[in-house]
Amino acid sequence: MATVTVRRRELDFWEKTYVKEVGRGLAITFRQLTKNLLTREDVATREYPEVRRKYPERFRGRHRLMRREDGTVRCVACMLCSTACPANCIHIVAGEHDDDRVEKYPVSFEIDLLVCIYCGFCEEACPCDAIRMDSGKHPLPSFTRDMQRIRKHQLLEEGGLSVAEQGGRSK
Ligand code: SF4
Ligand code: SF4
Missing domain, CATH: 3.30.70.3270 (Alpha-Beta Plaits)
Incomplete structure (x- = not known):
């Protein structure tokens, strides 16, 4: 059976420190945080009980x-x-x-x-x-x-x- 050797790319110094990737991750987090604070577009959390979901007409609730x-x-x-x-x-x-x-x-x-x-x-x-x-x-x-x-x-x-x-x- 033939053996395939996969050559891994050597990471350079900055890649080994993960500074760049950590920075990218934090940038995404803060971008989403700012967007949620300013627009609340993607916020799925409801401030229940002040904000209530509208139930369908046939919703069976308390008797x-x-x-x-x-x-x-x-x-x-x-x-x-x-x-x-x-x-x-x-x-x-x-x-x-x-x-x-x-x-x-x-x-x-x-x-x-x-x-x-x-x-x-x-x-x-x-x-x-x-x-x-x-x-x-x-x-x-x-x-x-x-x-x-x-x-x-x-x-x-x-x-x-x-x-x-x-x-x-x-x-
Ligand atoms: S009280 Fe009995 S019949 Fe009425 S919704 Fe509850 S389980 Fe169903
Ligand atoms: S006991 Fe009262 S609520 Fe229950 S079916 Fe009869 S009339 Fe309706």
Whole structure:
């Protein structure tokens, strides 16, 4: 088998000191630094939470419970969302409503966000447009696991008015 001898070029004195290459590297670094400071063109970092990304319309964020025109919660505690939930993280306790036409309401409504997989099945299953995931917000960081169990009053704080017809289109 033939042997090929590769001749390496001898480095001169300045090349051996790497001064020139270190200088070139620093020049690139400072050129990029100056450009980023002055134009911020290539800066990928966002100053969250002051600067937030615009999410697509269909982004599934933190859940919210919607209200009727009289301000009451639209949820009728039918349990369809908790039945559809593949993560089993919706816990509802139903109570009798004073209004016979409504029948039930959620005495308590909790979602464990640490277990939720943000699939959106709950809002798909809801026949009353009572639960939505269109808040455009992430779950908040917390110090304890319990803080990730969001309760009815928190879900209602995020909520808004819905005048959708039951089983019909949301408005
Ligand atoms: S988004 Fe999915 S996992 Fe989360 S509560 Fe709704 S149904 Fe359950
Ligand atoms: S949020 Fe909707 S699906 Fe879930 S219990 Fe209430 S009315 Fe039923």
